[in-house]
Structures are given as structure tokens and as C-alpha cells.
Amino acid sequence: RVHIIRQPNQGCAVARNTGIASSTGSRLAFLDADDIWLPEKLALQSDYLKQHPSCLAVFGMAENFFSPELDSEQRSRLYCPAGRMSGICAGAMLIRRDTFFQVGEFNPSMRLSQFIEWFTRFSEAGMEYHVLPDLVMRRRVHLNNTTAVRREDVHANYLKIARSRILRSKKK
Numbered sequence: 001r002v003h004i005i006r007q008p009n010q011g012c013a014v015a016r017n018t019g020i021a022s023s024t025g026s027r028l029a030f031l032d033a034d035d036i037w038l039p040e041k042l043a044l045q046s047d048y049l050k051q052h053p054s055c056l057a058v059f060g061m062a063e064n065f066f067s068p069e070l071d072s073e074q075r076s077r078l079y080c081p082a083g084r085m086s087g088i089c090a091g092a093m094l095i096r097r098d099t100f101f102q103v104g105e106f107n108p109s110m111r112l113s114q115f116i117e118w119f120t121r122f123s124e125a126g127m128e129y130h131v132l133p134d135l136v137m138r139r140r141v142h143l144n145n146t147t148a149v150r151r152e153d154v155h156a157n158y159l160k161i162a163r164s165r166i167l168r169s170k171k172k
Contacts, residue, residue: 013106013114030090041136045094057095060136062087067142080141
């Protein structure tokens with residue numbers, strides 16, 4: 001059964017938080033419109049979580065690919081590392097629902113880099129995770145990728161994330 005939720009564009013964090021609020025399952029997974037899950041992704045990750053109850057989230061490997069409509073000149077302007085890499089990103093994750101809420105929602109003030117900010121909090125909390133050696137996601141690189149179009153904003157957000165992390169560590 002599919003449930004469609006419509007809302008004004010308020011950024012990825014708000015969209016994900018809205019979807020999570022209306023979800024009912026015991027696990028959460030995220031798929032952006034321009035990414036592709038491999039068919040066995042959820043089964044592999046679900047099996048891992050079942051077999052490893054202390055593991056709170058499981059990731060897999062990811063690989064980038066150029067969107068087919070790009071010509072060589074357009075491709076030369078974009079960063080698209082070749083080969084598989086550890087997919088520490090929302091699209092390559094399956095997480096236990098209760099664990100997600102222990103960490104907290106995605107920060108709506110982060111129009112960019114919201115997963116990195118969230119994962120920083122997840123890591124600070126000492127949450128256990130695992131990265132499977134299996135390829136679970138392919139990330140499409142195109143001219144409208146948020147990180148390509150708003151690179152300066154992304155870098156500014158990295159600084160905000162680092163500053164927040166430092167401030168939280170000083171409170172401890």
C-alpha cells in the first residue's frame with residue numbers, strides 16, 4: 001500500500017521528518033528520487049539487523065554514476081568518484097525506528113547536509129552500526145545535484161556542523 005503525502009517544498013529534512021512521522025514500520029530507509037537501490041538492499045540489511053540485535057543501523061556500499069544525458073564537457077565539471085565506497089549516507093542506511101528517535105529527527109534548519117549533521121549526533125551517542133560489503137545503492141551524479149549546484153552552501157554547513165559538535169562536546 002502506498003500513502004502519498006503532499007506538502008510545500010521545505011527541504012529534504014522536513015520531507016524526511018514528515019514521512020517518518022506518518023510511517024508505521026519498525027525500520028526506516030530513505031531513497032532520494034535520483035538514487036537507485038539494488039533489488040536485494042532491504043533484504044540484506046534486514047537480515048543483518050535480525051542476526052545482530054546490538055547493531056542499530058546497517059549501511060552498505062554505494063557507487064556513483066554519471067546520469068546518461070550528460071555529455072563529456074558536463075561530466076568534466078562534476079565530481080563522480082569511481083568504484084564502490086562505504087555508503088555512509090541516508091540512501092544506503094537501514095535503521096531501527098526507535099534508534100532514529102533516540103538520536104532525533106533531521107534538523108529542519110539544515111537545508112543541505114542534514115544527513116551528515118544527523119549522523120554526527122548518531123556517532124556522538126556511540127550508536128553501533130555496520131557497513132556491509134555488498135553494493136546496495138547507486139547515486140546518480142547530474143547537473144542538478146544539490147551538492148553540485150550549491151557547493152559553497154554545503155561547505156558552510158560543514159562548518160556549522162563542526163561548530164555544533166564542538167559546542168556539544170564542551171557541555172559534557
